[in-house]
Amino acid sequence: MNTQRWHGHATTIALVGCTALALTATGPAAQAQPRDPARGTLAANDxxxxxxTGTTGGAAADADHVYTVTTWAGFKAALAAGGSAPKIIKVKGTIDAVSEGCASLAAPGYDFDAYLEKYAPEAWGLDTDLSAEPADSPEGLRRVSAANQDQTIKANVPANTTIIGVGKNAGFKGASLQIKAVDNVIVRNLTFESPIDCFPQWDPTDGAKGNWNSEYDTAVVYGSTHVWLDHNTFTDGSHPDSAAPTYFGMLYQQHDGELDVVRGADYVTASWNVFTEHDKTILIGNSDSESTAAGDRGHLKVTFHHNLFSKLVERAPRVRFGQVDSYNNHFVADSGYAYSYGIGKESQLVAEHNAFTLPTGVSAAKVLKRWNESPVTAADNYVNGKPVDLIAVHNAEIPGETLPSGAGWKPTLRTKVDPAKAVPGIVNCGAGAGRLR
Known part of the structure; x- marks a missing residue:
């Protein structure tokens, strides 16, 4: 095969996930894969x-449209080459989208200390946002710096593309994968260290005390169809929120989501991934507004199965509008846990055959969080090894936030469904980057 290659420096970050014996997916999904996993396609009913039409990504790529990349520039060049013809991009090592650091993206004259001095609550107050600040102000220079980062770290994925890591240590650091208004994309065997927003914005009017707001999801499926994310690891890695400073008495938040599926996106399967060490993890549907709802109703159909959700705060996922099927996932909480499933506007979530490992003192009532009164199906779920009716315990312990049972639809697109009690062992030993066989 005439594989094209771009060379360059790549750093390495540790894989996160189970360290036990790696297992492959069981059932048709595993049996359908060819010897070269880069030619793999999503199995029927998965x-x-x-x-x-299913999801085949770049499996049909000819030799001229197979690329091996080791640098961010090389990766973006491979994405742009050949238009929407089927392509395979093989990633070797860890590619850093901001290898020269945040300072390289700052606008001339931008000074964070000056920003803090001008917009401190005791100087600026909490009644006026910064939208009217001129271009030469600290906020104006922050906006230019943020635009530089936006252009640098976002990578637009074309239709009919497979992006796959080679070996056990392939991935991206600081990148934002944009799967936007395209069809037929596969992303597999990659570790993603969440991008940090180098230039978060202070909003004095956000809440009673103001807040820092950040941009850049690790991966965004925006108005796209037929997307398969499989055996990836999503993590905050070397920049956890626990290590972030506080300014103006608020956490200097530099992370957004790990995976968002928004703006009428449809037909997405996320399987055998690890989502770990993050706050606002996955969002299905990004707004309750009626203007957004018009494009989301009847769409946002997403399946999550055999994923490990570990050391997260919330949104695993938070759902609006969509018919979301979540089965055979393992949720491992720690002391920072807020909830797993967010039940949002007109959502139709089915959460079945999952396992939850909760620490002492954390009630199973927290697994579900009601943002709107939408129906949910939650059957055959285990908490700390025992069957628990998640809806019943939620309604009993959280008065005033009753959730109705019965999502109104029954998932049929499933391959092998494992017993919920066996899910921790199966998922912990099979999910995440580096375990694709």
Missing amino acids: GWASYG
Whole structure:
């Protein structure tokens, strides 16, 4: 094969996930894969991404459209080459999208200390946002710096593309993968260290005390269809929120989401991934507004199965509008846990055959969080090794936030469903980057 290659420096970050014996996916999904996993396609009936035309990514790529990349510039060049013709991009090592650091993205004259001095609550107050600040102000220079980062770290993925890591240590650091308004994309065997927003914005009017707001999701599926994310690891890595400073009495938040599926996106399957060490993890549907709802109703169909959700705060996922099927996932909470499933506007979540490992003192009532009164199906779920009716315990312990039972639809696009009690062992030993066989 005439594989094209771009050379360059790559750093390495540790894989996060189970360290026990690696297992492959069971059932048709495993049996259908060719010897070269880069030519793999999603098996029939494997979640919503298998619906209709299915998801094949770049499996049909000819030799001229197979690339091996080791640098961020090389990766973006491979994405742009050949338009929407089927392509395979193989990633070797860890590619840093901001290898020269945040300072390289700052606008001339931008000074963070000056920003803090001008907009401190005791000087600026909490009644006026910064939107009217001129271009030469600290906020104006922050906006230019943020635009530089936006252009640098976002990578637009074309239709009919497979992006796959080579070996056990492939991935991206500080990148934002944009799967936007395209069809038929596969992303596999990659470790993503969440991008940090180098230039978060202070909003004095956000809440009673003001707040820092950040941009850049690790991966965004925006108005796209037939997307399969498999055997990836999503983590905050070397920049956890626990290590972030506080300014103006608020956490200097530099992270957004790990995976968002928004703006009428449809037919997405996320399987055998690890989502770890993050706050606002996964968002399905990004707004309750009626203007957004018009494009989301009838869409946002997503399947999550055999994923490990570990040491997260919330949104695993938070759902608006979509028919989301979540089964055979393992949720491992720690002391910072807020909830797993967010039940949002007009959502139709089915959460079945999952396992939850909660620390002492954390009630199973917290697994579900009601943002709107939408129906949910939650059957055959285990908490700390025992069956628990998640809806019943939620309604009993959280008065005033009653959740109705019965999502109104029954998932049919599933391959092998494992017993909920066996899920921790199966998922912990099979999910995440570096375990694709």
